[in-house]
Amino acid sequence: MSRFLRASILLLLLASCGGGNFSAPRDLDNACSIVSQRPDYWRAMKASERRWGVPVHVQMATIHQESGFVGNARTPHKYLLGIIPMGRVTTAYGYSQALDGTWDDYVKETGKRRARRDRIDDATDFVGWYMNKSSQTLGISTWDTTNQYLAYHEGRAGFARRSYAAKPWLVSVAARVSARAERYRQQLASCKG
Numbered sequence: 502m503s504r505f506l507r508a509s510i511l512l513l514l515l516a517s518c519g520g521g522n523f524s525a526p527r528d529l530d531n532a533c534s535i536v537s538q539r540p541d542y543w544r545a546m547k548a549s550e551r552r553w554g555v556p557v558h559v560q561m562a563t564i565h566q567e568s569g570f571v572g573n574a575r576t577p578h579k580y581l582l583g584i585i586p587m588g589r590v591t592t593a594y595g596y597s598q599a600l601d602g603t604w605d606d607y608v609k610e611t612g613k614r615r616a617r618r619d620r621i622d623d624a625t626d627f628v629g630w631y632m633n634k635s636s637q638t639l640g641i642s643t644w645d646t647t648n649q650y651l652a653y654h655e656g657r658a659g660f661a662r663r664s665y666a667a668k669p670w671l672v673s674v675a676a677r678v679s680a681r682a683e684r685y686r687q688q689l690a691s692c693k694g
Contacts, residue, residue, distance in 0.1 A: 554643050561681075563597075567598035603631070646679040646682040647678070
């Protein structure tokens with residue numbers, strides 16, 4: 502075997518060992534297709550629903566909006582003078598786009614020291630934890646996708662101050678997330694029935 506062929510095979514093997522599958526499932530408009538392609542998503546969301554009381558369809562619509570189901574999603578870079586990279590817009594990362602500080606609070610409170618934002622089971626547990634706390638502190642039903650999403654995006658303190666009221670674009674996004682959650686709920690009822 503030639504040296505080039507051996508090196509190519511070794512490189513291919515090493516590349517296949519690196520990291521998880523962070524690509525999004527196909528057909529993100531169809532909840533049944535998503536859970537059919539990624540049964541681990543379904544199991545993770547059901548576990549979060551049992552633990553925190555946040556319905557699967559609310560979790561799915563939130564993750565769809567935040568990361569498009571891309572496990573290693575990050576916010577774009579900031580640039581100085583339009584060309585010099587200056588870091589990311591925020592520290593949001595993973596399926597749930599959790600910020601570093603909020604993720605640290607989750608880890609501390611739940612004791613999940615090995616939790617990672619790019620693992621679906623940890624990300625869905627985070628979404629459930631966050632929305633459950635929003636329900637307890639702000640009185641938002643875990644089924645109220647619109648207000649849960651606004652609190653998720655703005656933070657609980659921002660939601661309490663109604664910071665979203667000055668952001669009509671965000672109110673529109675929250676309405677779209679809510680509509681998607683309702684579609685997902687109907688789809689899941691027919692495919693998981």
